[in-house]
Amino acid sequence: MTGSPVPPTLEVVEYTDPLCPWAWGSEPVFRKLRAALAGRVRWRRAYAILFDHDDDPPPDPAAETAWYARYVEEISAHSHAPRALRLSRVAASSWPSSLVAKAAERQGGDVAERVLRRLRETVFVLGEPADTAALALSALRGTPGLDLRRLTADAASEAVLEQVRADRAETRRPVPEVLAPGGGSPHPGTAKETADGGRRYALPTLLVRSPAGCRAVPGWRPFEEYAAAVDALRPGLLRVCTPLSAADALDRYRSLTDPERLLLTDGAWPPAHAVRVDTGNGPLWLHPDEAAVHPAADR
Numbered sequence: 001m002t003g004s005p006v007p008p009t010l011e012v013v014e015y016t017d018p019l020c021p022w023a024w025g026s027e028p029v030f031r032k033l034r035a036a037l038a039g040r041v042r043w044r045r046a047y048a049i050l051f052d053h054d055d056d057p058p059p060d061p062a063a064e065t066a067w068y069a070r071y072v073e074e075i076s077a078h079s080h081a082p083r084a085l086r087l088s089r090v091a092a093s094s095w096p097s098s099l100v101a102k103a104a105e106r107q108g109g110d111v112a113e114r115v116l117r118r119l120r121e122t123v124f125v126l127g128e129p130a131d132t133a134a135l136a137l138s139a140l141r142g143t144p145g146l147d148l149r150r151l152t153a154d155a156a157s158e159a160v161l162e163q164v165r166a167d168r169a170e171t172r173r174p175v176p177e178v179l180a181p182g183g184g185s186p187h188p189g190t191a192k193e194t195a196d197g198g199r200r201y202a203l204p205t206l207l208v209r210s211p212a213g214c215r216a217v218p219g220w221r222p223f224e225e226y227a228a229a230v231d232a233l234r235p236g237l238l239r240v241c242t243p244l245s246a247a248d249a250l251d252r253y254r255s256l257t258d259p260e261r262l263l264l265t266d267g268a269w270p271p272a273h274a275v276r277v278d279t280g281n282g283p284l285w286l287h288p289d290e291a292a293v294h295p296a297a298d299r
Helices: 021-025 027-037 061-079 095-107 109-124 133-138 148-155 158-171 223-233 246-253 258-264 288-293
Strands: 011-016 042-047 205-210 213-218 255-257 275-279 282-286
Touching (some): 011 027, 021 027, 021 061, 021 109, 027 223, 027 258, 042 095, 042 158, 095 109, 095 133, 109 133, 148 158, 205 223, 246 255, 255 258, 258 282, 282 288
Parallel strands (some): 011 042
Antiparallel strands (some): 011 205, 205 213, 255 282, 275 282
């Protein structure tokens, strides 16, 4: 029909997990990429289930937590992303947070972004991973635009469970390009071996697809590598994003790390109304409305 919007011919698939430290560290670049592609592509997240139900429990939980905290600290040294001052435990399961994140997509893109962000912050800012349904839902109270009652029902539904099962299965069918990707990164994103002898995408991995072909960008990468993958399939599609003012960025995103504000904003920082939350690797900056309902306010 004349005047109908043309559907995007480019799809970006983000293989991720709400509790993955490398995915958390990639958020500054992904926020910039999403802004540069807003309204021009279909961006879809597939939840990989980093911490699965059938993983063996650690024989010494305290030692496992200490090891994992050091691992996250090493990653944050590369990404400069915040890490919790103290990690209470290693996440028991990614299923609850992944189900909640997938269910939030039914309430629109803005709500889904805010929900996933809060879920990431439970572990990397607060040190309390949202690894049960109760913890995941509790962390989301006060999220703007969110119908928490609907989210609770949707996250427990068979339909959403099947979606996340499909995501998990898709993540375990990696394209050949990620079996031995190029170096140049502390996390090049080589596909991981699974317990059954198969492979899954390393997290995060972006797959850029169009009728003209497919490009995979695995691991932790600079913005330019993602831009090159898009340009290879749809030259000129990326919009040049003008940096936001400090106040506008905080109004838009409500939660910003230092790497994000350095990449996405221009001018003096912080804005006068920003609320600072200290972490083990630099601050998290919250809009005052977000700070009033954020789990960090309970501390």
